[in-house]
Amino acid sequence: MKLSAAGLVAWHSVGFPRGRIFAQRKSCHVYPTHLAFGYFDHRKQSLPPAFLFRTSHSDTMMGKKGLLERLAEGPVIGDGSYVFTLEKRGYVKGGPWTPEAVIEHPEGVKQLHREFMRAGADVLQAFTFYSTDDKLHLAGNLAGESVTCHDQNEAACKIVQEVAAEGKDVLICGGCSPTPSYMEKKGKEVVQQEFKKQVDVFAHREEVDFLLCEFMGHVEECEWAIEAMKAAGKPVACTMRIGPKGDQNGVPTGECAVRMAKAGADVVGINCLYDVNTSLKTIEMMKTALDKAGLSPYLMIQPLGYHCPEVENMLEGYFHLPEAPFALEPRLLTRFDVQKFARAAYELGVRYLGGCCGFEPYHIRALAEELAPERGRLPDASAKHEPWGGALKGSMFAFMRKRAGREHWENIKPTLGRPDHPVLQDHLDE
Numbered sequence: 001m002k003l004s005a006a007g008l009v010a011w012h013s014v015g016f017p018r019g020r021i022f023a024q025r026k027s028c029h030v031y032p033t034h035l036a037f038g039y040f041d042h043r044k045q046s047l048p049p050a051f052l053f054r055t056s057h058s059d060t061m062m063g064k065k066g067l068l069e070r071l072a073e074g075p076v077i078g079d080g081s082y083v084f085t086l087e088k089r090g091y092v093k094g095g096p097w098t099p100e101a102v103i104e105h106p107e108g109v110k111q112l113h114r115e116f117m118r119a120g121a122d123v124l125q126a127f128t129f130y131s132t133d134d135k136l137h138l139a140g141n142l143a144g145e146s147v148t149c150h151d152q153n154e155a156a157c158k159i160v161q162e163v164a165a166e167g168k169d170v171l172i173c174g175g176c177s178p179t180p181s182y183m184e185k186k187g188k189e190v191v192q193q194e195f196k197k198q199v200d201v202f203a204h205r206e207e208v209d210f211l212l213c214e215f216m217g218h219v220e221e222c223e224w225a226i227e228a229m230k231a232a233g234k235p236v237a238c239t240m241r242i243g244p245k246g247d248q249n250g251v252p253t254g255e256c257a258v259r260m261a262k263a264g265a266d267v268v269g270i271n272c273l274y275d276v277n278t279s280l281k282t283i284e285m286m287k288t289a290l291d292k293a294g295l296s297p298y299l300m301i302q303p304l305g306y307h308c309p310e311v312e313n314m315l316e317g318y319f320h321l322p323e324a325p326f327a328l329e330p331r332l333l334t335r336f337d338v339q340k341f342a343r344a345a346y347e348l349g350v351r352y353l354g355g356c357c358g359f360e361p362y363h364i365r366a367l368a369e370e371l372a373p374e375r376g377r378l379p380d381a382s383a384k385h386e387p388w389g390g391a392l393k394g395s396m397f398a399f400m401r402k403r404a405g406r407e408h409w410e411n412i413k414p415t416l417g418r419p420d421h422p423v424l425q426d427h428l429d430e
């Protein structure tokens, strides 16, 4: 990567101000380079470039570090949107949202993995979301006629392992999804059987570093899933698609976090359904409850890539917006929104930060760039990106050159560009 040490210093010194939330942080997992940078003193820039750009590659000399070891040292950057992004690229059918693309279009999946890795993701998640056999056979989905959960998870592992091997030191996550069988009240045994089929493929692969069960709507199903995942003997993460109102059975948000931790999850948190601001409120509720219970799993957050403040108190989040899922583009986060979110989440104590539906590779790059001082490195994709629009200095247009700087981009208020549209949705479907 042909960036000067000044490049990293630039990200460091122009990041969002540390404010109220930082003061509330109770624990900080110290990262050696974080201290060496002089986190609060931007003048300490006398370190040699080789040290400033210490990449995770050097860790491989001593063996690959696992997820929990990395989380103890500092922030871990996850990857972003798969089903949403691959639907837009023509490889996934919106509706069923099942991942048969791993068999039908492996090159499409590989390319997205590569883009997230280049954007700074420390983790690549096997594209196995909604791969369960019961989901493949739900009404209207023809995928179940030709593929099984086992086939898809095997193919997804092969793909993600191939891409991860092209990188320096990327972790592989085996992803599990909630089961229609739980919604149909088929009971613990049937539900755990669906999880076991998902997990079996990952359990037998040494290359899969940890397991994640995500988009969970009921903490009871989380407990059953965590039990099934723990049997694989790898670190376990679990994230729920909940907001401040708690889970689908009325279990409060804080209690959900406590129950996931007590079930044995090493990492707990939330993903999808809510925007960055609502997700920050939710994760803070989880942290408060965990602290009160004397539990300290790592916190994980992978929010929606769209703004949707209207649905903060609705149980299915952005699904209630009539424009979901095919007309959400005007609500997309900017890279600056993501930087601000990354700083706030980190200062709340969250150590695993990624994105869900709508999070494109450049959003992941924004996470990695904002937390570059803590991580001691920038993503490869930052070779083509300067902080706060800095590269606009090279524009042919004088008015554009004036936008090269933090003041412009930090204060910009993007507009809809749709003259007859309301700013917020005035009708929510239930």
Ligand SMILES: [Zn+2]
Pocket (backbone or CB within 6 Å): 271, 272, 273, 304, 356, 357
């Ligand atoms: Zn999502």
